[in-house]
Amino acid sequence: MSEAPLPAIRSLPSWLLGRAAARGRALVAEALAEHGMRMWHHVVLSAVRDLAPVAQADLGRSVGLDPKDLVGVLNDLQSAALVVRAPDPADRRKNAVSLTDEGGRLLARCEEAARAANDTLLAPLSAAERDQFTGLLIRISGTDGS
Amino acid sequence: MSEAPLPAIRSLPSWLLGRAAARGRALVAEALAEHGMRMWHHVVLSAVRDLAPVAQADLGRSVGLDPKDLVGVLNDLQSAALVVRAPDPADRRKNAVSLTDEGGRLLARCEEAARAANDTLLAPLSAAERDQFTGLLIRISGTDGS
DNA sequence: GCGAAGTCGTGGGTGAGTCCAACGATTTTT
DNA sequence: AAAAATCGTTGGACTCACCCACGACTTCGC
Incomplete structure (x- = not known):
């Protein structure tokens, strides 16, 4: 009793x-x-670490998140003492966002968890196939560094 | 003028x-x-063609769409004279959904459009790479035809 | 026959996720 | 100094997926 005979649409990439x-x-x-983290929390936390003290607008642009939603994410992260928002003395419009020690430790755990989840995702593939797949994916996703 | 040096998260599959x-x-x-079609309209229309006269509940189950949302989709399709809902004489609870000629013609055009869109999506890949990519994708998506 | 239980189609409502418009505060430009 | 641009923030609109409840109908048990 197999499912439907594989409708055409489901074979489309x-x-x-x-x-x-x-x-x-x-x-x-x-x-x-x-x-206790969600998708964007992890992404934003990682971007904060990479970009050192960074303004919210730059942060939002670099991860492709709407400034509106970034406010909520940063509020959550700051409430959990994972990041700090300090006014930039050079440009008082900006909020310089930085990572706390606690934020760095949690980020490390989250990255490990994300890596494990990706291993589960790619479980059906061999190591060589994973590299191959990732390579093809980079070219399709349009996320090339050019 | 490349972006940031590819933060760790963006290289995750x-x-x-x-x-x-x-x-x-x-x-x-x-x-x-x-x-004039949207995602689910196309999917439902295709499923209707494949499953001949079919009850809405069966239709919803086969495409994984909530019965509630299926109502709206079928209303739109019926308003456009692409499908017809006829009461099933054998079981008057059921609505036997069938494809009209117009629905078949539009479906063909939509499938061609979807195929072209997929070609655009996979444009950066060679023909061999596309097959390879699709094969890997099937194993990862969990949509094997078993 | 006749009522109880289950199924089908439909409506309403919730919650998360994404995007756009606008405002006060502040900086940069003219 | 006035005008334009930018930053952080707030609000609201919109989509999408999920769950509950109701009437209509069929099937099962008496």
Whole structure:
């Protein structure tokens, strides 16, 4: 009693991509939830570490997040003492966002959790296939560094 | 003038998958919009063709769509004279959904549009790489035809 | 026959996620 | 000094997916 005879739409890369992305998102979200974090919290926290003291606007642009939503994420992160917002003395419009020690430690745990989730996601593939797949994915996602 | 040196998160398959899926979804949605269709409309229309006269509940289960949302989609499709809902004589609880000639013609055009959008999505890849990528994707998405 | 239980189609409502418009405060430009 | 631009923030609109409840109908048990 197999399912429907594989409708045409489900073999389209766009459909498969959606399914695989949903699976990956669910796995990562679940892994991060164990540390009380959500997707954007992790992304923003990671970007804060990489970009040192950074203004919110630059932060939002670099991760592709709406400034509106960034406010909420930073409020949560600051409430948890993971980041600090200090007024920039050079430009008092800006809020210089920095990472706290606690934020760095939690970020490390989250990165490990995200890495494990990705391993689960790619479990059906061999090591060589994973590299291959990631390479193809980079070219398709439009996230090349050019 | 490249971006930041590729923060760690953006090289994770889950992130790339999300980006690629978003790109694919946008391309397909744009292609379908030119025919006045949206994602689920296309999916449902295709499923109706494959499953012949089918009850709405079965239809919803086979495409993984909430019955509630299916009502709206079918209303739109019926308003456009693409499908017809006829009461099933054998079980008058059911609405036997069937495809009209007009629905079949539009579906063909939508499938062509979706195929073209997928070609655009996979444009950076060679033909061999596309097959390879699709194969890997099937194993990851968990949508194997078993 | 006749009522209880289950299914089908439909409506309403909730919650998360994304995006756009606008405002006060502050800086830069003219 | 006046005008334009930028920053952080707030509000609201919109989509999408999920769950609950109701009437209509069929099937099962008496």
